[in-house]
Amino acid sequence: MITKLNLENILFLDIETVPETQHFSDLDKTKQDLWDAKSRYQRKEEFTAEEFYDRAGIWAEFGKIVCISVGYFTFQGDTRLFRTTSFYGEERKLLIDFKNLLISHFSQAKHLLCAHNGKEFDFPYIARRMIIHTIELPYKLNLFGKKPWEIPHLDTMELWKFGDYKTYTSLKLMTNVLGIPSPKDDIDGSEVYKTYYEDNDINRIIIYCEKDTIAVAQIFLRLRGDSILTDDEIIHV
Template identity: 35%
Template sequence: MPQAISWKRRLKNFLFIDLKTVAGEPSLLSVDSRLQRQWEEKSRHFKSEEELSAAGWYDRRAASYAEFGKIICIGVGGLFFDEEDKPHLKVKLLSSDDEATILQEFLTIVNRYPPGELTFCAHNGKEFDYPFLSRRLMINGLPLPPALQISGKKPWEILHKDTLEHWQFGDKRHFAPLDLLAAVLNIPTRPLEWMGDRTSEMYYREHDWPRIEQYARDSVVMLVQVYMRMVGAPLVADEHIVMSD
């Protein structure tokens, strides 16, 4: 029991997050002319074996940049422990065509935690999820919660966990997708249906919300299980994973 009690304490006020992002518009032609020019300039620096136009690069890469993309879904996961100290996971999906609505809902959740005590965890969060989220909050005129206010803080004061960084062991050039980590760590989770760069296509061409939301749910569950395995904590049993309204 002492080990279980230790994990309960160490995982208190943890919030696992996963962003699903898409291009800001269905195509480059729909983008404001001022941003179009900026994208055309930016896309000149992209390299590929394929010959892609600025419009082609927009379809493929715009979702990766907060200046040109937007958030359509945030998967949020929180852990709690039962009387037998077994971990349970509650997953909530914030999804909408209106990004501002998603971000407001996210702030409502985050603001329930005591300032200075909330820890975020994401895969590649330090290079993608946390900065992308912060930039989109600013673009939408919304306040940054204390957990995302990192300017001027010392590294140990920033409560941001990153499963990719954990796996890199200092090798910043090494990238491994979350699905790969789940496979090599032998974690029995549902494989992700696609890679993130296909989300724009699924959103704009098919507008298939059930599949997008299932992808978000699977990503959060996988993230939690990978983190638990990495730090030596017990995995969450399938029957202890619930969706929150």
């Protein structure tokens, strides 16, 4: 029962990703061919591999992480606060900084990671990029040999399914139906590529990523039957 979980033991997170290079032509010939083969099923005959390349950030083999935002609860008496912070910049450094946070503050058995569609996207994406950068996986992301009930991950989309595996429910849809302020009031995921490569506006991406992290926490609170956070309870550090 998620109502029995201690909120202070959960690290909420969201990531933003982009293709590893701005242009398809920046890839070497081997990587271009690999992208052509990898994306063929999704794009079918509607797009060429080059035309489809702005979506390459979805795949860890062809993309990179430009921001990881995290949030966690703290309680002082009756005062509840949700603190957010972000890691951004050069990918290898932000991954190491994120790993150091896990090791120093969220490495115990009681600690859990939570994201929306995290089990399908955020958690494996981070792990794959760490391996690509020859970063040893922290315990919370190393799932080799673990049984399903030993995996320290929560997924708000999975919790919402209640055993139904037929559908995908977006973060935007869940916030809407649960009466939570939408995090998609500026850019959305489809605009991160342009915002990063053309506008060079990482600050806008950070704000967007942090809003998604807050939304994940808000959804988790609603699933527990708790009151959602007010603006006064959210602190950016």
